[in-house]
Amino acid sequence: MNRIFAIAREESRLWLRSRLAQCTLLIFALLLAAVSISTSLRMSEEHRERSEQQALAEETFLSQPDRHPHRMVHYGHYVFRPPPPLAMIDPGVDAVTGQSIFLEGHRQNTAMFADARASADLGGFEGLTAALVYQLFVPLLLIAIGHGVFIREREENTLAPLLAQGVTGIQLYAGKWMALAGVALALLLPLAMVSAAAIVRGETLLASLGVIGLYAIYLFVWCGLILLVSARVRSRALSLGVLALFWLASALIVPRMAVESASATMPAPGKLETDLRMQAELREVGDGHYAGAPQFLQLQANLLALYDVERVEDLPVNFRGVVAEAAEADLTEVMNRFAEERMDLEARQARFAESFGWLSPVVAVSAGSRALSGTDLATHHRFLREAEDVRFDFIQGLNRVHVEQLDYIDDMNRSVDAESERRTRMSAENWNVLDGFSFQPAAADERLARAGAPLAMLFAWFLLVTAGGIHAARRMQP
């Protein structure tokens, strides 16, 4: 054991003495600190802003004056998705989805105003986040300082004396591994600090530790790979070439190939196309604004029979309200069916793309990181579903007021008689059918479960490269 420590110590001392290693380490430390701080500040600012906007939207809705309840159905409401605490590390899909949705009657709107649409386009990496630096660029640093750990011993003719002294290949490997993994762990310090800050902001310990653990395994995969190549290859140039090739493929090429393959094997129709195809079905439901439409004749007959009256005017409820309520329910069922189909397809696409993590640890870590941070596609879908629940609840609440409190005759005459119109204005107290909305990411164990597959992939990678490295080290000859 002491030997292993001695080897690790010696390796670290060499790095600390090398000007190149010093420079790259310093530059990366600065980069990590700067990006972590800027991502954290931006996300906490967003969190504050959107929480305020949510409160303001609710206040505005509740402070609307007395009016016809259907007017409130069209007045609508906004919901916002504040970024979860761990978005300080990985903002995930936040920048491309838009964070607010306008909720109104008879329609499901999309989230609008994604940041990506209003930002400068500068080639693909301009939206640099702490997560991206760890996923894509920290491995480059590890390659730069670690590609020659075994080769150096050969070049300097120290390998033969070491082995002759009775140091086994495995001890050598363990020592080198500890040195390189030590660098990786030191580089995780900014991430750990931001994760701690996330706990202060309400994140659970489990999720924060999960993120740190995920990135630790990921960087260990790279350490293992670097040691494996360095042990197998006899020249620095070749070692660098092989590692550069692997990085190029796994960090830049495979992730985009995953996207292309997923969209080719599971083409998803656009929302516009789905909406257009939905139109015919929606027409069958009928327009809830017109109680006389043929689609509602059956409903009318049923109601008349139920209350045993002859005319709609004699019903104890407002028939126009009943129609609005029934039409909204049917409409929502159709819309939800299409929305669920779409979300299901998107989720399957995402899972398909995620399976490329078996080919590239970068794909695995990015999927796991988004899942653990609560900024993945599944979280976005949850936001859409919860927003829809809020929408349906307050719309039907308002329709209930229409059914129960608003006089049918007044309702019919409100366009021509000012006095009737005045009586159709319902008290603003009714607007409290709106529930408060505060979007929370899924529970930590649920997120951990979603990150299970990527974690398994990383673990498999780790075992593979470590076993390979140990095998190579055991057979190492001077």
Added chain:
Amino acid sequence: MTGLIREIRFLASDRAALLWLGIALLVACMSVFLGLREIAAQRAELNELIEIDRTEREVVDALYQDWGEVAYYTFHLTWDSPSDFAFAALGQRDTSPWKHHIRALALEGQIYETDAENPDFALIGRFDFAFAANLLAPLLLILLLHDLRSAERTAGRYEWLSATAASRGSPWFARAVLRVGALALCLIVPLWAGGLPGGAGASTLVAASLVVVLHIAFWWGVCALVDRFGWSSPVNLTALVGAWLALAVIVPAAIRISVEAAVPLPDGGDILLTQREAVNDAWDLPKSATMDPFVERHPEWADYTEISQSFEWKWYYAFQQVGDQTVEPLSRAYREGRIGRDRLAGRLAWLSPPALAERALQAIAGTNMAASLAYEQRVRDYHAALRTYYYPRLFRDEAVSDASIGQRPEFHAMGD
């Protein structure tokens, strides 16, 4: 000449160099293929949408007998067809809208709708030619050139090679030219092979090739500069990849942050909020509060502003228009802010050649922010034409007829 043939032979026997060139060729071919497929899919989707939109409108046209209802229920598809070169740089088509379904109601509530693809995809990005040429190619060039001299130095042939050469540096120069040229060909040949049959004009392809060559030449310069220090291959490579990291990643990220700080943008949500308040408040306000600002913009309807009932369609459309008028300052600021950000980013992109090359390719492909804003303007113009068409029919209370509906303006995408 014999020197060149010797160098070609040398390159042909350098397995590492062949590997990097092979990767460049493979990546370029794949990017062109995938880009063409994506554009074909977008075209097919548009054709299908145009067809559905037409049949849908025929159904709706037969349903309503009142211009107010016709205008309320009739949607119109607007779209931005991809250019024949869009396959090479998908650019804004990934995140910005290129199709809308609009009607004659307030436009501000409709124009920001985005029919986006799977957000996971937009996050990672597409595999288009611009990605291959601007981000991957510099790395491959670095891998090709970083050990040109230093490898010979390590092998102990450097002094000998230099001494036997006709002029100092010439074998290195020929060797570098050959590799740079080969890499450029690996990128440009697939581009032409995919672009010409796809319909992209030769002049477009020449312009794009020029961008690629200039960008590669820049990186050659960087490699040559680092080469002068006489470091070992690993140090060269580390320094060059560091330069790539700085110029392709860190500088663009810094530019974006400074552009966003320098050019503030009104919050998009405020546009919708203001518009909603204006449109909804109109119901509770006296009719004159709507009709007066409306007539200011449309004095030709001043004699028709008498609203006698509590609901009339012309008043309804008037307050939709007034809603748009109310948010005009915000909406203009949002638009100008985006233009301002794009301009400033364009100037600052000179600090980052990969960003500059990306923007150049997007400009050639018509997939940049300017093209996206131009499409938005075409939607606005078309919406204005729809209003111009409906207003006389609403205000003069004309009867709905097939002949009259036949006069309704149709949307035409640019170049159609």
